[in-house]
Amino acid sequence: MRSTFAVANDIGGKFVKFILRAFLLISVLASRPVLSAEAPAEIPVDAFVESGSLVQPIISPNGEKIAFRERVGERTYVSFRPVDTEEIARVAFPEGYDLNWYRWAGDTKLLISATRKSIFYGIDLPVSSLIAYDVTTRKATQLGLKSQGLVGDDVLYVDPAGNFLLMAVSKSIFSTPGVYRVEIGSNTFTEIVRPQDNVWSWIADGSGVVRMGVAYGEQATRIYYRRSNEEKFALVDKIRKGKDEENAPESLIDVSQIVAGKDEGYVLSNKENGRFALYRFSYTSREIGEKLLDHPENDITGFTLNDAGTDIESATLTDDRDRIVWFDPAYKSLQRLLDKALPGQEAWIQSRSADGKRMTVFSTSPTDPGSYYIFEPSAKRLHRFAGLNDHINPAVLAVTKYIRYTARDGLSVPAYLTLPVGRQPGKLPLIVMPHGGPYGVRDTLDYNREVQFLANRGYAVIQPNFRGSDSYGEDYYKKGEGQIGRAMQDDLDDAVDWLAKEGIADATRVCIIGSSYGGYAALWGVIRNPERYRCAASFAGVTDFVTQLKYSKKGMESRHARKWQDIVRGDEDFKLDTVSPAKNAGKLTRPILLTHGDDDNVVPISQFNMMVAALKKAGKAAESHVYENEGHGLDEPANQKDWLERLEAFLDAHNPADPL
Missing domain, CATH: 3.40.50.1820 (Alpha/Beta hydrolase fold, catalytic domain)
Structure with a gap:
């Protein structure tokens, strides 16, 4: 598990930390079993496949609702309910679709990505689609062009209020994608970046400006960049096929997040010793700057920016286990509290409200299928509200x-x-x-x-x-x-x-x-x-x-x-x-x-x-x-x-x- 959300900066105070730590340790340790050294009885097969009623919960920006994946009978749903009650509503999507992902768009809308199979020229190929669901009106809207290619869920940016999004869409399986502003409620598409030769990847920053495009050609990979919507894209780098490509640091085309309003951001590069590390990076000169984080044996596998998209917040790596490294001091302190409250577990902040007063936390270990918590730091409350499987005693695993x-x-x-x-x-x-x-x-x-x-x-x-x-x-x-x-x-x-x-x-x-x-x-x-x-x-x-x-x-x-x-x-x-x-x-x-x-x-x-x-x-x-x-x-x-x-x-x- 890896965190992809920002954490609030209003967590702190020695007294709060002390009280919270004591509360969490007492409440969690009191119920944690001790692992057995004796051969356990055979656990029934049923116990291994029993599951909780919800998985992968994410909290809405206002902290009032959680959306989650739910299996009911033979169907999978994206469901949602208020944080404080168990009144569940379910979003059904057409038969033959597999759920990919979902996320909040503002407080009242859910974006849901699903994939189905389709036959093109005798070959089965996966086709992804995007659905917008209004949790207030209970209305679902299919977001897409009348005719488009295989990828219909390449979302580059979502308006925090949930009114619109930016999406890269191809008009056919043979054409490169353009970028469109999509009004979520009406499925109105407005082209804001036209398709360009061989540009298959577009990247927007945290303020919704499409800043970079990557073109894959037969002779070279080209990187196009601009600072703002008012500028035209300019070629800032060209990596020729063959020797240049083999010797080029992978970071030259591995920029996944762009810092809003700046020409300098962050990138993962393996230029130094073949292991990916986190560096500062210039989008215009394509030069790699100061190294911020590395590991002696393993790659740094990802990083996240803060909610505003203006600075780095965390990075992830996997050595013997998945780990998160926080750059934000408040988050670093919060992670220490969670790690002490849940000893022997991996504790991950999975989502949070916009004000940081409510968060969802997931914990797991090799002997624990996993638990979900609502965490309210200022209220000194860590409430376990669901588990992936409560039918197995971790002590016998x-x-x-x-x-x-x-x-x-x-x-x-x-x-x-x-x-x-x-x-x-x-x-x-x-x-x-x-x-x-x-x-x-x-x-x-x-x-x-x-x-x-x-x-x-x-x-x-x-x-x-x-x-x-x-x-x-x-x-x-x-x-x-x-x-x-x-x-x-x-x-x-x-x-x-x-x-x-x-x-x-x-x-x-x-x-x-x-x-x-x-x-x-x-x-x-x-x-x-x-x-x-x-x-x-x-x-x-x-x-x-x-x-x-x-x-x-x-x-x-x-x-x-x-x-x-x-x-x-x-x-x-x-x-x-x-x-x-x-x-x-x-x-x-x-x-x-x-x-x-x-x-x-x-x-x-x-x-x-x-x-x-x-x-x-x-x-x-x-x-x-x-x-x-x-x-x-x-x-x-x-x-x-x-x-x-x-x-x-x-x-x-x-x-x-x-x-x-």
Whole structure:
């Protein structure tokens, strides 16, 4: 979790801090259980999939309402209610749409982004849309042109009063976007920046001035800039393809936020040592100035400006866990109070009212699914109003530790290791669980339902942040380029060897499980190295990289490299078919569990169908299942339960754990 909101400057006073700290510590610590050292009883599957009534709450600017995501039956809603009551109202959007994000526009309107699949020239492609919902009149308005491209939710700026927004929109899938002022109540579009050749990205500052455009051409990437609406855009930098592009600091095109009214702001750059740090930055000269924050091993992953957009407020990074670094002294003090009040937890300020008198706070840990609080600093009140899952006692869950092991080529690979409670850490059955992505993604120390479920059933679980994973610097990232199915897969195998050498895991009792790219890695693991893995389970896994990359090249782009073909393929003559499970189904000799959602907009169901067809053609058996009306994850509790039950039965049959 990461904070993206500003915090009020009116928090302070030694007396208030003392009283608040004492109040928070007493109220929270009194109810916090002590972790168990004995083997717990088997937790029912139902308990793992039970969930609270709301997630991801954000408070309105006036502090009177909270909006949140809610699952009711088989449908997902953006819902809202007053802070002080439980009178819930729900926003329904059309069937076939997956919710992306939502935010307040003033005190009375919600902006909701959703995605559906559409077929263009025989290819399923995701199309995003934007809805404005008035919580007073209960009227929904679709915001968009009559004819537009695939991206319909590229919001650059929202008027604090909620009357209008700025949005970049293309009139077709073949044209570059212009920027429009959109009157939220009437869906009236006024073009304020016309489309320009090859400019696909526009950036506005915190006052609503479109200040920068990025053009991607065949020969060079061009950066255009202006100070105000009255000026024309001027070319301020050109990065030529090839050598110039390879040697250019990534920050030259990685400006995500522009300080209002100034030509100097902030940027993340990896120019010094390959790890992203936070620097001052001139938009006009494109020169990087003073370094403000770095980390000896990990990237700085983001930063936020204050509400006015006039200065920096915080930055984020991930080492063993996600962290926030506050530049605002009041926020720094507030974070210390929350950390002391919630020991062993990550405490994140997620949203706040405009006056800073009310905030939503989220806390979590590897043994705690998470809690939501309303925090009122001046009233010395921290009120827990919802939890992600209150059906599991954190005291009986397993501790997750951040470790490192050495891969066969000498690379130090970070990972998370979870051992079952109350069992001797020797010769344990093992689950290797690679993350999705694979690029620009990593595992963290957050609570993981599957990890805790498997640990409760007696398995050790290793989550390697294999080469190519995010936040470990450019060198670590680029060691993964072109290594899908190759060195990235070696890192997973080497985790098994390390755990066996340490005496923790039994190398003859290993199964590999994953989702998305992790599902691919699971399938490829048992095809490539059946001697290492007894079985594999995949949810929403990629099975054919050639067709997947045609479907969604955007998912393979990153700030480190923009040529997605090079990232995935690596060597120009490398054939992705050689590492695609569907193209190598005939080599399968181990049991696999293959599952997918039929409404997946990220890895389409066609990937599942190709693998099933290839297995049938090769005369290979596999357990398979399709979840109806599910996307790139399981939202319906009944399906979450079914997945865990299938997984448990599959493992009991092919890689059973030791009985208690």
